[in-house]
Amino acid sequence: EVQLVQSGAEVKKPGESLKISCEGSGYSFTTYWIAWVRQMPGKGLEWVGIIYPGDSDTRYSPSFQGQVAMSADKSISTAYLQWSSLKASDTAMYYCVRHPPGIRSRGVVSGISTFDYWGQGTLVTVSS
Amino acid sequence: QSALTQSASVSGSPGQSITISCTGTSSDVGSYNLVSWYQQYPGKAPKLMIYEVSKRPSGVSNRFSGSKSGNTASLTISGLQAEDEADYYCCSYAGSSAYVLFGGGTKLTVL
Numbered sequence: 001e002v003q004l005v006q007s008g009a010e011v012k013k014p015g016e017s018l019k020i021s022c023e024g025s026g027y028s029f030t031t032y033w034i035a036w037v038r039q040m041p042g043k044g045l046e047w048v049g050i051i052y053p054g055d056s057d058t059r060y061s062p063s064f065q066g067q068v069a070m071s072a073d074k075s076i077s078t079a080y081l082q083w084s085s086l087k088a089s090d091t092a093m094y095y096c097v098r099h100p101p102g103i104r105s106r107g108v109v110s111g112i113s114t115f116d117y118w119g120q121g122t123l124v125t126v127s128s
Numbered sequence: 129q130s131a132l133t134q135s136a137s138v139s140g141s142p143g144q145s146i147t148i149s150c151t152g153t154s155s156d157v158g159s160y161n162l163v164s165w166y167q168q169y170p171g172k173a174p175k176l177m178i179y180e181v182s183k184r185p186s187g188v189s190n191r192f193s194g195s196k197s198g199n200t201a202s203l204t205i206s207g208l209q210a211e212d213e214a215d216y217y218c219c220s221y222a223g224s225s226a227y228v229l230f231g232g233g234t235k236l237t238v239l
Binding site: 035037044045046047050059061062095108109110111112113114115116117118119120121 | 185229
């Protein structure tokens with residue numbers, strides 16, 4: 001059974017750093033891409049970026065470029081999303097999601113559109 | 129790039145059919161057959177219902193179907209059931225700069 005299990009809820013102060021995790025199981029972790037999706041309180045879904053755990057190739061949404069960093073440790077089938085300096089506006093639920101392979105050719109990533117398995121979400125609250 | 133446009137809410141009675149639309153542009157929905165739809169219950173993670181415009185993942189009821197015409201994609205739910213009451217989000221590939229856009233979501237109410 002495919003599972004994405006995320007780390008627990010976090011409460012942080014503005015300016016603090018944070019790294020949340022997403023452990024994949026039940027499939028070949030290095031073959032599928034892992035994306036991150038943000039959902040602010042009472043709002044819709046926003047795509048943050050995507051990482052290929054096989055070689056840590058990453059692509060970011062222009063809205064999130066420079067604001068967050070994605071990484072992966074394939075030895076423990078875990079992907080990460082981190083912030084170096086949190087803001088109150090980072091308060092949201094963050095989901096890790098799996099994306100099927102086949103979207104990279106000659107270094108170009110295209111065709112991202114199918115998020116087939118979702119983690120349970122990690123609620124990040126940033127408040128002074 | 130802006131989010132895809134969905135109506136805020138739609139409603140229907142049990143047994144009826146409803147359609148949720150998702151309007152983008154010629155740079156996203158109109159250019160690629162890469163639209164997906166997600167169902168989200170309150171407090172839960174979204175679930176993939178339709179991918180690549182009209183394909184259904186294993187386990188998703190055939191009451192759910194997807195289509196696309198020009199810059200607008202649609203999700204149709206036939207034989208509406210109480211358990212279909214949820215939020216629905218569309219998603220489209222948007223090219224090599226924006227990559228992915230989601231719609232704002234549509235709240236489906238089953239009367």
